[in-house]
Structures are given as C-alpha cells and as structure tokens.
Amino acid sequence: MQMLNRLEQARELDGVAEKVQAVVTGTIRSQRLRDLLHGTWLGHPLHPVLVQLPVGAFVSAAVLDLLPGMRNAATKLIGLGVATAPPAILAGWTDWSQMTKDRQRVGLVHASANGVAVALYAASLVARKRGRSGVGLAFAGLSVAGLGAYLGGHLSYARSAGVNQAAPEIARVPEEWTEICSLASLPDEKPVVRSVGAVPVLLYRTASLVTAMIERCGHETGPLGNGEVVGSGADACVVCPWHGSTFRLTDGAVVHGPAASDQPLLGVRVKAGMVEVRRP
Ligand code: FES
CATH class of the missing domain: 2.102.10.10 (Rieske [2Fe-2S] iron-sulphur domain)
Structure with a gap:
C-alpha cells in the first residue's frame, strides 16, 4: 500500500500525463465517439466490459500452454487477445483523460503495464508463427498484465475511479x-x-x-x-x-x-x- 500511496503522489509523472492527455483528447475529438467509449449509452464504464475478452483469452492461453498438444489452440487465443485489446485500451485512455491527477498517475502505470503485456503477447504470437516456442514471452506478458490488473483494481475499488460518485x-x-x-x-x-x-x-x-x-x-x-x-x-x-x-x-x-x-x-x-x- 505504501508503494501505491507513493505512486498516487508522484508529481514527477504529471508532465508525461499532461502530454498523454493532450494526445488522447486531441485524437478522440468526436463527442459521439467519446460517449461510446465512456459507456454513457451503457449505464456504466465500457472499459471493464471490453477488457474481459483479452484477459479471458490470455489467461485461457496460459492454461492451454501448460497442457500437451494444445499449442495451436493457445496460439489462436493469444491472437484473439491481441486483436481485442485495442478497443479496451482506447476506452481506458478515454476514461483516464478525465480523471483527477492522483488517479491519472496510477492509471498511467496501469496502462503502461498493460501496453507492455500486449506487446509481449504480440511478440509471442510472432515467435509462434515463426516456429519458435513463444511460451516464455506469453508468461512474461501474463505477469506484467497481472501488475496492470492489480493497479486497475486499486483504481476502481480503493480510489473509486469509474464509480457513480453521486x-x-x-x-x-x-x-x-x-x-x-x-x-x-x-x-x-x-x-x-x-x-x-x-x-x-x-x-x-x-x-x-x-x-x-x-x-x-x-x-x-x-x-x-x-x-x-x-x-x-x-x-x-x-x-x-x-x-x-x-x-x-x-x-x-x-x-x-x-x-x-x-x-x-x-x-x-x-x-x-x-x-x-x-x-x-
Ligand atoms: S463531469 Fe467530471 S465531475 Fe462532472
């Protein structure tokens, strides 16, 4: 918890956060698209709904990678996870761009960890397509995604991000x-x-x-x-x-x-x- 408190107060992240925020708000300009990504039409944030697909695919692939004869199925699931990650990432950045500074600092590390995780899974996919194992890269991705999930849980349950404050x-x-x-x-x-x-x-x-x-x-x-x-x-x-x-x-x-x-x-x-x- 001390580490999370320090992260929330890490003002040195604010310069990066401001630059990223300018990119996000400058890129996603359409009100209709922003409403779609925030989940305004859904009644609660869209991001936690969209993350189910990549997370489910990656975790299932990890199980299959441990079983004999399931390599092809694991590879297909990793492909599914990599393909379905971008909408979840986009919705997450859209929510993040409208958060308070302390939440943005944690969110920045949460998003970075998940971005690294998806990159590791993409590298695993490429390695598999080239006939190499790729299992180590996939498990490295799962480990980094675990850190991202931990920080996402902290944002939601300890810092009430995405919660109806009224x-x-x-x-x-x-x-x-x-x-x-x-x-x-x-x-x-x-x-x-x-x-x-x-x-x-x-x-x-x-x-x-x-x-x-x-x-x-x-x-x-x-x-x-x-x-x-x-x-x-x-x-x-x-x-x-x-x-x-x-x-x-x-x-x-x-x-x-x-x-x-x-x-x-x-x-x-x-x-x-x-x-x-x-x-x-
Ligand atoms: S829209 Fe953010 S506090 Fe009202």
Missing part, C-alpha cells in the same frame, strides 16, 4: 418527506441549489413539475449548481463545469459523458406551497 449521497437523504424550500422561491426553468441536511440538491421547476437532483456530479463530484444550462423546458440539461458531463434536468438522464450513469433524482412533492423531498 450514489452514496442518496443514502444521506432522509427517507421521510422533508421541506427544502417554498415553491414560490423557485424561478421558472432556472436550476437553484438548496440543501437537505448536508446534501446539496439541484432543484428545477417547469410549468408542470419540480425535479430535485443530487447536485454533486456522479463523475467526480463537480458542482452542477455552477454548470451551464443548455436547452429549455423538458429538454433542458445541465453541463458539469469540471469535465462537461451533461444531464437532463427533468429526469437525470446522462446525455453526454464522461459520466456513464444517470444523475440520481430525489422524490419530490409540493405540499401547502412548500417543496418536500425524500430518498427515492
């Missing part, structure tokens, strides 16, 4: 109806921030309804209350000021990433001129 806020909202403000104090079609307990809530009023959204962005807790509003009425969206995630104000749907999850809404009712909210 979800824990829901549990802090009272289960019973709780007054948050008067209906008269809410302007038409202009979101305002109020709090229920210690939880900031973004309230939005149209002619026919009032919605209450967790105000901290699900991507990296950016303040949606400071975000720009685009569109109007039922189609109005708030754009997070930190990385541009875009959520529809009337139902919390994520329209553009990097967030991959909808922004949580609270239950809302109006009683005696007062707006009340509760945990959904």
Whole structure:
C-alpha cells in the first residue's frame, strides 16, 4: 500500500500525463465517439466490459500452454487477445483523460503495464508463427498484465475511479418527506441549489413539475449548481463545469459523458406551497 500511496503522489509523472492527455483528447475529438467509449449509452464504464475478452483469452492461453498438444489452440487465443485489446485500451485512455491527477498517475502505470503485456503477447504470437516456442514471452506478458490488473483494481475499488460518485449521497437523504424550500422561491426553468441536511440538491421547476437532483456530479463530484444550462423546458440539461458531463434536468438522464450513469433524482412533492423531498 505504501508503494501505491507513493505512486498516487508522484508529481514527477504529471508532465508525461499532461502530454498523454493532450494526445488522447486531441485524437478522440468526436463527442459521439467519446460517449461510446465512456459507456454513457451503457449505464456504466465500457472499459471493464471490453477488457474481459483479452484477459479471458490470455489467461485461457496460459492454461492451454501448460497442457500437451494444445499449442495451436493457445496460439489462436493469444491472437484473439491481441486483436481485442485495442478497443479496451482506447476506452481506458478515454476514461483516464478525465480523471483527477492522483488517479491519472496510477492509471498511467496501469496502462503502461498493460501496453507492455500486449506487446509481449504480440511478440509471442510472432515467435509462434515463426516456429519458435513463444511460451516464455506469453508468461512474461501474463505477469506484467497481472501488475496492470492489480493497479486497475486499486483504481476502481480503493480510489473509486469509474464509480457513480453521486450514489452514496442518496443514502444521506432522509427517507421521510422533508421541506427544502417554498415553491414560490423557485424561478421558472432556472436550476437553484438548496440543501437537505448536508446534501446539496439541484432543484428545477417547469410549468408542470419540480425535479430535485443530487447536485454533486456522479463523475467526480463537480458542482452542477455552477454548470451551464443548455436547452429549455423538458429538454433542458445541465453541463458539469469540471469535465462537461451533461444531464437532463427533468429526469437525470446522462446525455453526454464522461459520466456513464444517470444523475440520481430525489422524490419530490409540493405540499401547502412548500417543496418536500425524500430518498427515492
Ligand atoms: S465531475 Fe467530471 S463531469 Fe462532472
């Protein structure tokens, strides 16, 4: 763990990270492609889904390499792993480009380890095609991929990368109806921030309804209350000021990433001129 703490604080990696980030954001410019790679359409990040194919193929190949008479099958699986790695790598870099600095430092080593692993597997494939063993290269690839997987696990489970950061806020909202403000104090079609307990809530009023959204962005807790509003009425969206995630104000749907999850809404009712909210 000490090694991981040191890695998270290794500011000397920031120069490289900034250069790589400029390349990634300069290369993947299309909003549609970015949304596709972030997993905005899927409801959670696409990267962990895509890594299943190369990881599964490489691990299975390692098992087959240890069994007699299975060399051809192992070679085919390594070919499958090398062929399916690029989409997973692309999705990973896209997510990485919108992370905080401490996560980016760990992510940089995670991605580098996996890049080396794929290169070792590609070298193993070439060696096999030329009639050489290639098994040593494949197991070297598996070992380096293990380090990459360890760092990826740390990013997800210890540093909450790719997790919906707004979800824990829901549990802090009272289960019973709780007054948050008067209906008269809410302007038409202009979101305002109020709090229920210690939880900031973004309230939005149209002619026919009032919605209450967790105000901290699900991507990296950016303040949606400071975000720009685009569109109007039922189609109005708030754009997070930190990385541009875009959520529809009337139902919390994520329209553009990097967030991959909808922004949580609270239950809302109006009683005696007062707006009340509760945990959904
Ligand atoms: S914090 Fe990253 S998009 Fe909102």
